[in-house]
Amino acid sequence: MAHSGPMTDWRKAKLPVIAFLAPATIIYTLFMIYPLLDSIRLSFYATPSGGEAAFVGLDNYRTILADPDWSSTFWNSFWNNMKFFAVHMLIQNPIGIALAGILSLPQLRFRNTYRTMMIMPTMLSVVIVGFIWQLILSPVWGVGADLLDIIGLKSLFGPWLGKEGSALITLSFISVWQWVGIPLMLIYAALLAIPDDLVDAAIVDGASHFEVFIHIKLPLVLPTVAMVSILTFVGNFNAFDLIYAVKGALAGPNFSTDIMGTLFYRTFFGYQLQLGNPHLGATVASLMFLIILAGVLFYLFAIQRRLARYQL
Amino acid sequence: MSFSNIRREDASRAVIVHAILLTYTLVALYPIFLVVINAFKTRKGIFKDPMGLPNADTFSLEGFTKVLAKSDFELFFYNSFSVTIITIVIVLLLAAMAAWALSEYKFPGNTVLALYLAIGIMVPIRLGSVSILNLIVDLGLINTLTALVMVYVAQGLPLAIFILTEFMHQIPKDLKEAARCDGVGEFKIFFAIILPLIRPAVATVAVFTMIPIWNDLWFPLILAPGDGKQTITLGVQQFIGQYVTDWNAVLASLSLAIIPILVLYLIFSRQLIRGLTSGAVK
Numbered sequence: 001m002a003h004s005g006p007m008t009d010w011r012k013a014k015l016p017v018i019a020f021l022a023p024a025t026i027i028y029t030l031f032m033i034y035p036l037l038d039s040i041r042l043s044f045y046a047t048p049s050g051g052e053a054a055f056v057g058l059d060n061y062r063t064i065l066a067d068p069d070w071s072s073t074f075w076n077s078f079w080n081n082m083k084f085f086a087v088h089m090l091i092q093n094p095i096g097i098a099l100a101g102i103l104s105l106p107q108l109r110f111r112n113t114y115r116t117m118m119i120m121p122t123m124l125s126v127v128i129v130g131f132i133w134q135l136i137l138s139p140v141w142g143v144g145a146d147l148l149d150i151i152g153l154k155s156l157f158g159p160w161l162g163k164e165g166s167a168l169i170t171l172s173f174i175s176v177w178q179w180v181g182i183p184l185m186l187i188y189a190a191l192l193a194i195p196d197d198l199v200d201a202a203i204v205d206g207a208s209h210f211e212v213f214i215h216i217k218l219p220l221v222l223p224t225v226a227m228v229s230i231l232t233f234v235g236n237f238n239a240f241d242l243i244y245a246v247k248g249a250l251a252g253p254n255f256s257t258d259i260m261g262t263l264f265y266r267t268f269f270g271y272q273l274q275l276g277n278p279h280l281g282a283t284v285a286s287l288m289f290l291i292i293l294a295g296v297l298f299y300l301f302a303i304q305r306r307l308a309r310y311q312l
Numbered sequence: 313m314s315f316s317n318i319r320r321e322d323a324s325r326a327v328i329v330h331a332i333l334l335t336y337t338l339v340a341l342y343p344i345f346l347v348v349i350n351a352f353k354t355r356k357g358i359f360k361d362p363m364g365l366p367n368a369d370t371f372s373l374e375g376f377t378k379v380l381a382k383s384d385f386e387l388f389f390y391n392s393f394s395v396t397i398i399t400i401v402i403v404l405l406l407a408a409m410a411a412w413a414l415s416e417y418k419f420p421g422n423t424v425l426a427l428y429l430a431i432g433i434m435v436p437i438r439l440g441s442v443s444i445l446n447l448i449v450d451l452g453l454i455n456t457l458t459a460l461v462m463v464y465v466a467q468g469l470p471l472a473i474f475i476l477t478e479f480m481h482q483i484p485k486d487l488k489e490a491a492r493c494d495g496v497g498e499f500k501i502f503f504a505i506i507l508p509l510i511r512p513a514v515a516t517v518a519v520f521t522m523i524p525i526w527n528d529l530w531f532p533l534i535l536a537p538g539d540g541k542q543t544i545t546l547g548v549q550q551f552i553g554q555y556v557t558d559w560n561a562v563l564a565s566l567s568l569a570i571i572p573i574l575v576l577y578l579i580f581s582r583q584l585i586r587g588l589t590s591g592a593v594k
Contacts, residue, residue: 010419016498020413024406024469025429031466032432035440035447042442099336102329110330116581117337120344123577125527125545128569131552132347135562143346143362177339185585230434238436241529245549261438268442269534282442289439296434 040289042282053279060283074284076255077263078291080168084259085236087172088179093228095176096183101213103184104191106199115188122181130245133174137161161246164256171257175242179235183228190224191217223307230299234292240265260288344570351375351560351567358559375564379551382561385568387540388547395457395543396525399464403521406465407472408510412502414473415480416488426477432470437463438530448535455538463531468521475520479513480506515583526573544569 010017046056064070102108103115121129137144137160145157160170194217202212218225240261243251249271251258266274268281349365350358357370364370379385414426437444444463445454453459483506491501532546542550548569555561 007418008416010417013417013498016502017413017417017419019499020409020502021425024410024473025425027406027462028429028432028466028469031444031447031462032437032440032470033428035437035443036435038443038446039440095336099333102332105329108329110333112582112585114333114337115585116578118333118340119581120574120577121340123523123573124344124570125529125548125573127527127529127545127549128566131548131562131566132343135559135566136343136346141359141362141559146363177343180340189585234434234436238438240438241527244529264441278442278446285439285442289435292435292439 036289039282040286042279043286046279060280061287064280064283064287070280073255073258073263074287077251077258077260080257081237081239081259083168084172084175084239085233087169088176088232088236089229091173092176092180093183093225093232096180096228097187097218097225099180100184100187100191101217103188104217105209115184119181119185121178122185124178126175126178126239126241127245129174129178130242133177134161134246137170162253164253167247167253168257171242171246174246175239179232182231183225186228187221187224190221194220223304226299226303226307230295230303233295233299237288237292237295260284260291264288344574347563348567348570351563353560355560358563372560375560375562376568378555378558378561379564379568382555383547383551383565384540384542385544385547385565388542388544389572391457391541392526392544395460395464396522399461399468399525400518400521402461402465403468403472404514404517407469407476407517408507409502410469411473411476411480412506415477429470429473432467433474437467441530441534445534455536455541457536457541459535460531460543463535464521464525464528468525471520472517475517476510476513479510483509512586515580515586519580519584 043060044055044057045053046060047053064074099118103111124132135141135143136147139145139157139159145154148154148157158166160166198216199212202216203209207215237260239259243257243259243262244265247257247262249262249266249269251262264281264284267284268276268278270276346362350362352366352373352375353370354372354374357364357366357372361370366372410429414422414429448454448459448462451459453462487505487509488501491505496504526543527545528543529545529549532541532543536542537546548565551565552562555565
């Protein structure tokens, strides 16, 4: 971490330093770190009907990953989540990067207005966004078909959210629509930080703005692109609200929109005839934690380190 | 190339650029616009002419009257407001104190503590929900807004501390040294000199803390789902679940949830972007 100079020795101010740090550290530890660790501990226990919780080692993990009743549900939600993430990486982030590139063009008029408007969906609640699109895509209302008619594609319209083959991809696009604002904002901010003389020199040499973007600006903001990617990964593998709002805890039709978050909720709280099970719920949460941890470590060690070498 | 050719090329490029930006702006805004205008129509108007603005024939507030009569929207708003405002104030104060200590004083374990407090930026607090629920039950806080505040403070602190620590490094040394020479105490330096100085970063931190809290469904659903304690997001979700076929009421409830956040956003968007682009977030 870069520091602006020698810091004050704390021995002259022990009491203030402790008083400044204690409240935040205590609340954070009690309500965040302790529950995360305790959830992992709970995943090694089980409560037999009517009995006390007992240590069962890796039994819960064996149940989730290998028991025929559970493993197909788990892997289904895992691969659905991967698809959900892939759509965000392939559609949301490129659109966000492209829009940020266009917005950072010199002498663009209405720049701030465009930016403010484009980020608006990102500010709304995921639940509200889910309902908005559920209404628009509803065949009962038919406004979705009317909109497609404007660009001559009415024949493509169907009950996308209701069909097993298209529900997940439709929900992914709804989520992309909402979250494009994140790559847009972060990459736009990174583009603005690029010194003008770098760009001016290339323009004077006859490069087009597009060439400047591809060959100069984009390589310089790659660390931000990597950060956006890992934020996308963590956000996607932690998603829940959208699926729950539009499809309910059962993530229908036939679990085709089930992702890790909805599986966690159902395992923890139960649904219909199946009772909730905190220990199996904690096991699913711990597996989600491992997946997210793997992604973050991959980012820190494989990507960020390699990119750091190209920094100015 | 002659001068006029260059100008024509510039003009046509500007047209393409604005066409792309306008198209995307429409894609981003039209769905929201569509829901809001239809909330002000009769049921007939909603189905006959969904894309038209409400006119003398189709204008109606029946959706809003129904929502306000059949559910406690005022209460849900009040709940969301209290939870959000109290959380922001606590997060800002505690995060500023911690960020100041981390950036100003040299003590053993400084870097380790900073890293420890940063874990929460990447690891979602939701993954600890099973244990959080146990904890909240043990504390007797189930179905209270206090439970939400506690969890949201813990959720908001890591990013707030990170942003504010970066920001505090930029505070000129002379200011605090001058105060120290005058014999001003460490607490007074923080509360009288430093706290007022971080105002520019406050808006950024507040927005980043506020949006996820206001919009959250998960914790209200598991910690405070009961009567009278719902936040606006959970309230709308439950209301729509109940009145799913009543289009007027559904559209009106969505609009009631959308409009305040959009107004707040339009007020604060400038500060948010300024905070982002001034390097408060790296």
